[in-house]
Amino acid sequence: MNILYDPRLDGVLPDVDRPALIEALRQAAPGLTILHEREQLRPYECDGLSAYRTTPLLAVLPERVEQVAAILRTCRDMGVPVVARGAGTGLSGGALPLAQGVLLVMARFKRILDIHPEGRYARVQPGVRNLAISQAAAPHGLYYAPDPSSQIACSIGGNVAENAGGVHCLKYGLTVHNVLKVEMLTIDAEPVTLGSDALDAAGFDLLALFTGSEGMLGVVTEVTVRLLPRPVVAKVLMASFDDVEKAGRAVGDIIAAGIIPGGLEMMDRLSIHAAEDFIHAGYPLDAEAILLCELDGVESDVDEDCTLVRNVLARAGATEVRQARDEAERARFWAGRKNAFPAVGRISPDYYCMDGTIPRRALPGVLQGIAALSEEYGLRVANVFHAGDGNMHPLILFDANRPGELERAEALGGRILELCVEVGGSITGEHGVGREKINQMCAQFNSDEITFFHAVKAAFDEAGLLNPGKNIPTLHRCAEFGAMHVHHGQLPHPELERF
């Protein structure tokens, strides 16, 4: 196995003859919407990671699978890279366009093809919004479990590409655990079915491989997701702590007591204050940290679990435990959490959202480490995250207008991710690697492992035309920037221009 250095994967792309490409696309896919004027392309310059921007060579908005196939064939024949995009809500720059590449916008594939209540699945097009699936399934008492914060806007195709998570993933799993089947097109426009309608499939598990592959292996054209019955009842407890590490330890204690909450979220002092000022959720302003613990299921079971969790929290040193009295209070408790990111946005000109995952038992130590790093770098860090599954979202507060602060924020972010890797964790929990964390991949994996990733990529896309420069770094990059970056903490922005 020997992957040669491919400059295309590192963003050094050949110039494309745009008029010729437009003409070829018009021929191959009559009626296709092609955007190529600068003003038209502006909305497509970035995804949810708006610090990274590139104007694509052109954007195409197909409406039929045959058009997608024609686009892929044309791009393959002309050697033009393709970046697929769903709703553009991703937070790691997975859908960041390439200046010499086509942006394949799948937003018009919005049809829910089939809701099957007995079989408990929904078959949908990739542009369908995450929440729209649950809304369509609601009349049958069913829903789709993974619930990213962006669920009102994000598309299921993008969820598959990034293996999206959410508050309920602790109990109900990530996207990969809730997808039964994916129809996709390869760069050669070959249709391939991954997975099956049954609970297991023969051969290698290409569906799991594909989920989270960030558009590098193929383009999703249809998704079959598992639907779950709505829990009969859900109750939420809010526990206050005078010490953030105590709260971290309480998380492990709850799980160790044999309870898997529907959601188990943590917020520190800075997040609590920001959220309370914004939403008036009723959070305790004197606490150093709070835990929100939602228990769902049948009524008697939930009541029993509430008692059990209250006892665990008391033993763990909670200064106060409150149970939401009614649905309205429960909704307020969650509204504070769900709006914590924009709330933090109100108290700082800019913030940078990290996404590391660590073993639960490492929570207290990593929280301590983040506090020390925050002091070292002179930047505030708000912690608000999915504590139950160890998926942390430290928000680094900075002011991009102050010279050096952006760089310091990025350096601090790199150190935090390094800390996650050191305790046996991962540099991503649910946002993906994308363009953002490509260098940290060099800290997470050794060169043998990265070589494997490239070999797998080549098995699907030998020419490297699908979303080059994302997710998997070249060994060259790791040698040149990677290790150096992670230790010195500089994101190599300059060469972004080459995309």
Next chain:
Amino acid sequence: MNILYDPRLDGVLPDVDRPALIEALRQAAPGLTILHEREQLRPYECDGLSAYRTTPLLAVLPERVEQVAAILRTCRDMGVPVVARGAGTGLSGGALPLAQGVLLVMARFKRILDIHPEGRYARVQPGVRNLAISQAAAPHGLYYAPDPSSQIACSIGGNVAENAGGVHCLKYGLTVHNVLKVEMLTIDAEPVTLGSDALDAAGFDLLALFTGSEGMLGVVTEVTVRLLPRPVVAKVLMASFDDVEKAGRAVGDIIAAGIIPGGLEMMDRLSIHAAEDFIHAGYPLDAEAILLCELDGVESDVDEDCTLVRNVLARAGATEVRQARDEAERARFWAGRKNAFPAVGRISPDYYCMDGTIPRRALPGVLQGIAALSEEYGLRVANVFHAGDGNMHPLILFDANRPGELERAEALGGRILELCVEVGGSITGEHGVGREKINQMCAQFNSDEITFFHAVKAAFDEAGLLNPGKNIPTLHRCAEFGAMHVHHGQLPHPELERF
């Protein structure tokens, strides 16, 4: 992507200079146990699929990871294929030796390296028995959920290779859902870590890809599995039906009512009688089918679910529903099910165990289809299986001493698997493809999909030395035998001699 025909993958292997190989292995791995005499090798001729037998060129029994690495390096350098074997309990011939290959027996890697109650995981060597993990975790109130019928003997390394299932997989998932991390060696003896201690990992999901890859991508040297808390209480209901399809429909009804039982098993008349004669479990001899439904969790929850399931069963037309009165009766109910295979072995000289998975809603129709095929082929079929997750195990009864019966049994088996594929199911649920179902893969997948499998295989093992001839058929095989086989129902035994 262009996979050329590789005769090695189809079993046409070059002759190996055995004395030279033995000498090279002795040099590379001093102290290694090497078996090469015919009598020594006899126990290794087959795995649990004993209808297929081949004497390996030689068998090696390493005790240290460095020895495994030395074996792999030596075999790679000499171009000798390697088949890894755990406890040899697999039912699809995944560990069937090659006459011109080395059998790498991992049985001596029996150490449990770490039980971590707080982190809820166990780190073990690959030769550790499945049940031994639960036994070691029991003092902490924890257990390892996937429970193949062979759990007293089968090894966790083999479980990973075949993505093993079991009675409890409906609720708690297959092996792939319960493994956190795998350490493996490539054919080049490179150590690679797949997965992480955290709940998600960056990059492509190679851990899921590796799980169930049947020894074709690497050799497992260490496994970290998730441990779960033992349910507080478990109760079992036994429902009788006067019609097998009604029982099939009841399975879907239970799940549709929002209940995920710990186990949901079905047995038909033939299995009931065989098991009752053997075990005296207390099964109703006048029923056409029974369902065994185990509900586990906290007491109040289980009681509520029992009531709910009783109502569903009554509506579905159950003629009788009995709840095991005590632990002894519960154990008897399960003993009948768990011994159903040997019980059927008592009423027929031979039987052939199938392993197809279908969407739950297709159960009644497929049961009807199997009955019709059973009549068409003039062979009895006993159905005893994991109904809840649609994983069927039809047992085809035959007498190998009667001319033509084996061939008829195999033909019938092929037709049953075809039926599973037709309704959107899979040719395997938990036993894997191995050598047994290699031709049915041609019915399950088209040539593009099979080409992908080969490309992924080549990414790990370009020379095709790891377990050639298993799991993924060559396109040549599909063209020559595959499609033909599935339609005419003949397993191509003759060329087995070439292995």
